[in-house]
Amino acid sequence: MTSFSAWDLTEKEGQVLSVLLKAGKPVSVREIYGKLRVTRYYVYEILKRLKDLELVEELDEKPKKFLTSTTILRRKIQRMDAELNNHWTAFQTAPREEVFAELGLNDTERDILIALADAAPNQLTILEIRDRIGQSKSLVERYLKTLRSRKFVKRSRGLAQSYQYTIYPLQKIAETHTKQEQTEWGQKRGRLEEQIEAFSGGDKPQNFMDLSLRDLQGRVPRQNWLNILREIPATIKGVVEVSQRVPAHVSIDDGHVIF
Numbered sequence: 001m002t003s004f005s006a007w008d009l010t011e012k013e014g015q016v017l018s019v020l021l022k023a024g025k026p027v028s029v030r031e032i033y034g035k036l037r038v039t040r041y042y043v044y045e046i047l048k049r050l051k052d053l054e055l056v057e058e059l060d061e062k063p064k065k066f067l068t069s070t071t072i073l074r075r076k077i078q079r080m081d082a083e084l085n086n087h088w089t090a091f092q093t094a095p096r097e098e099v100f101a102e103l104g105l106n107d108t109e110r111d112i113l114i115a116l117a118d119a120a121p122n123q124l125t126i127l128e129i130r131d132r133i134g135q136s137k138s139l140v141e142r143y144l145k146t147l148r149s150r151k152f153v154k155r156s157r158g159l160a161q162s163y164q165y166t167i168y169p170l171q172k173i174a175e176t177h178t179k180q181e182q183t184e185w186g187q188k189r190g191r192l193e194e195q196i197e198a199f200s201g202g203d204k205p206q207n208f209m210d211l212s213l214r215d216l217q218g219r220v221p222r223q224n225w226l227n228i229l230r231e232i233p234a235t236i237k238g239v240v241e242v243s244q245r246v247p248a249h250v251s252i253d254d255g256h257v258i259f
Contacts, residue, residue, distance in 0.1 A: 006191035
């Protein structure tokens with residue numbers, strides 16, 4: 001069975017989702033626990049979590065049946081896209097406390113940022129930060145290094161040749177953190193799409209008449225595909241004439257023939 005680890009699912013949750021996807025139709029609880037050899041109660045618990053995550057739909061039938069599909073999973077990704085984009089937009093103008101709370105800082109790192117923010121635009125030395133937050137010099141040095149690597153704090157040489165530290169503007173910190181999260185989400189999104197794609201290709205039984213043009217294109221040799229395109233009626237291809245010679249580069253975009 002395909003692993004759904006990118007969805008942050010347990011092994012059994014992934015197995016239940018896999019059963020539903022491979023079925024391609026509503027499935028009863030009995031059918032699920034019969035395949036997985038687990039208790040009915042456990043299957044209900046898993047289905048409830050998958051439903052709460054919007055990965056599975058429950059049908060109003062007796063006995064209860066559950067359904068999922070690659071379309072449902074892609075809609076979930078789209079909702080996650082929208083939710084994250086809304087969050088990142090709001091985060092750019094969030095109060096200082098909310099920004100610091102979301103950066104994943106430990107207590108000492110947060111205290112260092114607060115001390116630097118309160119002192120801004122003035123800079124602070126390590127000893128001054130130590131005195132303000134009540135921690136050892138070595139601990140302050142260690143976490144200042146971490147905060148500098150994350151682009152939250154910068155340092156410069158003072159008049160006495162000692163290092164002085166200051167915090168980046170709050171908006172800059174929010175932008176830096178948002179870019180980091182966007183990169184991580186982009187990587188995870190790619191893994192989610194790969195797992196969906198595993199069920200939208202040849203390993204999922206599908207009737208020939210139910211195939212989209214894109215699916216069909218991926219299942220036949222290129223020359224056969226070009227021959228098929230020549231036979232598609234003009235009413236389906238739209239502005240493309242059947243008699244038109246098929247160029248060397250033909251593709252499908254969202255079910256439409258592109259010449």
